[in-house]
Amino acid sequence: MTITFRGARAFRHRNYRLFFAGQAISLVGTWMQQVAQGWLVLQLTHDPLWLGLVSLAQFGPVIILGLFGGVIADQLPKRKTLMATQSVAMILAFILFGLTAAHVIQVWHVMVLAALLGVANAFDMPARQSFAVEMVGRDDVANAVGLNSALFNASRILGPAAAGLLIGAFDISIAFLINGISFVAVILAYLAMRDSELRAIPQNPRPRNWSEVVATLAEGARYVRSTPIVLLAVTIVGLASTFGMNFSVLTPPLADNVLHVGASGFGFLMAASGIGSTVAALWVAFQRRPGTRPIAFGAIALGLGSVVLALSTSFVLSLAAMAIAGAGGIAMAVSANTTIQLAVPDHLRGRVMSFYTTIFSASVPAGGLLMGAVASAGGVPLALFVGALLTLGVGIGGWVWLGRIRVAQRLAGERNRAERMAAVAAADIGAIDPEGRSAGSVTGARPR
Numbered sequence: 001m002t003i004t005f006r007g008a009r010a011f012r013h014r015n016y017r018l019f020f021a022g023q024a025i026s027l028v029g030t031w032m033q034q035v036a037q038g039w040l041v042l043q044l045t046h047d048p049l050w051l052g053l054v055s056l057a058q059f060g061p062v063i064i065l066g067l068f069g070g071v072i073a074d075q076l077p078k079r080k081t082l083m084a085t086q087s088v089a090m091i092l093a094f095i096l097f098g099l100t101a102a103h104v105i106q107v108w109h110v111m112v113l114a115a116l117l118g119v120a121n122a123f124d125m126p127a128r129q130s131f132a133v134e135m136v137g138r139d140d141v142a143n144a145v146g147l148n149s150a151l152f153n154a155s156r157i158l159g160p161a162a163a164g165l166l167i168g169a170f171d172i173s174i175a176f177l178i179n180g181i182s183f184v185a186v187i188l189a190y191l192a193m194r195d196s197e198l199r200a201i202p203q204n205p206r207p208r209n210w211s212e213v214v215a216t217l218a219e220g221a222r223y224v225r226s227t228p229i230v231l232l233a234v235t236i237v238g239l240a241s242t243f244g245m246n247f248s249v250l251t252p253p254l255a256d257n258v259l260h261v262g263a264s265g266f267g268f269l270m271a272a273s274g275i276g277s278t279v280a281a282l283w284v285a286f287q288r289r290p291g292t293r294p295i296a297f298g299a300i301a302l303g304l305g306s307v308v309l310a311l312s313t314s315f316v317l318s319l320a321a322m323a324i325a326g327a328g329g330i331a332m333a334v335s336a337n338t339t340i341q342l343a344v345p346d347h348l349r350g351r352v353m354s355f356y357t358t359i360f361s362a363s364v365p366a367g368g369l370l371m372g373a374v375a376s377a378g379g380v381p382l383a384l385f386v387g388a389l390l391t392l393g394v395g396i397g398g399w400v401w402l403g404r405i406r407v408a409q410r411l412a413g414e415r416n417r418a419e420r421m422a423a424v425a426a427a428d429i430g431a432i433d434p435e436g437r438s439a440g441s442v443t444g445a446r447p448r
Helices: 006-012 014-045 048-075 078-101 107-136 138-169 173-192 210-226 228-244 247-258 262-285 293-311 315-343 346-378 380-430
Strands: none
Touching: 006 014, 006 107, 006 138, 014 048, 014 078, 014 107, 014 138, 014 173, 014 247, 014 262, 048 078, 048 107, 048 210, 048 247, 048 346, 078 107, 078 173, 107 138, 107 315, 107 346, 138 173, 138 262, 138 315, 210 228, 210 346, 228 293, 228 315, 228 346, 228 380, 247 262, 247 315, 247 346, 247 380, 262 293, 262 315, 293 315, 293 380, 315 346, 346 380
């Protein structure tokens, strides 16, 4: 199958086409469960703080175990690792469906299942992020990352909207059932892949003791710390996500208590965010080599959209604000992901991506708990406004930092050119014969 359209270069690879098809089905179910779970917790507790606590339960294990997941991603076959993690997630979705359908669900059930899902995700996320380059190679990895994000966010349109309509028309448990079934598609896609068509990456020696595990993690940490553009990407995404991407915590009470639009309105608010996110992700996917400016600019757009959302009492205006915030957040995250993927050497990919996914995941419970507490004490608009101002500060600071990195790179380039010219001049001087006649450059000198 030959595909020449620039925005679809990754589809030239059969394994990626299978991956994309499986994810297209599974991610809709994932977003349906995300929306249904938030609404379920709010109905059980009537307190947005509990939404933050459930978020902490789900993403806490990723924070604790995510870096070790990166070590696993660099050691074990990624396709088999992903099949195992997706199977665990499927089982947990069916358990949540059973408890909800039987009307025995309690908030602690949700927290335990969310924590177990977090453990699976701690190993799934770095493996899945670093698997892209094995499916498509370095030349097409930027396109694959953009398409993955576009798909992820397109599912944010269909999944939340479908969940809102189904919750309003039927029982909330139907969303969990559909999510469980949707995992079958992605597991079958992994089974159908051909190992012979994957880009083989030499596996690192397996750590034999705890000190070697720590040394392996430290190698990845040193790379992140010593590579300015990677450090910038991780820092901006971590801080902006903490302050500005708390929609799973703040949008349910916003829809219920401020805009008074119910479960269906909540679903459409999340879908609006998905529309903006999809547009931004497709824009990144269509770039041959995306730049780094969208990392900072996306954070600024996320902050501006959140300011409008905090001040709005209109459902239509809130939909527009969610679209702007969604576009900014995903432009930031996808550009950061692509920047890291293109910068990192293959033997460090799993560990470096685990730092990115761990920081990104840590921002969700940290920000959810912080803004959930602000919303519980002072109201949802106040929490959104505070988060928006902090996110704007992060974006502006990131823009200044990026400018300094570019200046440093330009000076380093000029210094390297000067050193090369000096080396050529020295070679010419060294080639002057004893009578003072130049024999030309060393490379051009002929024996006499």
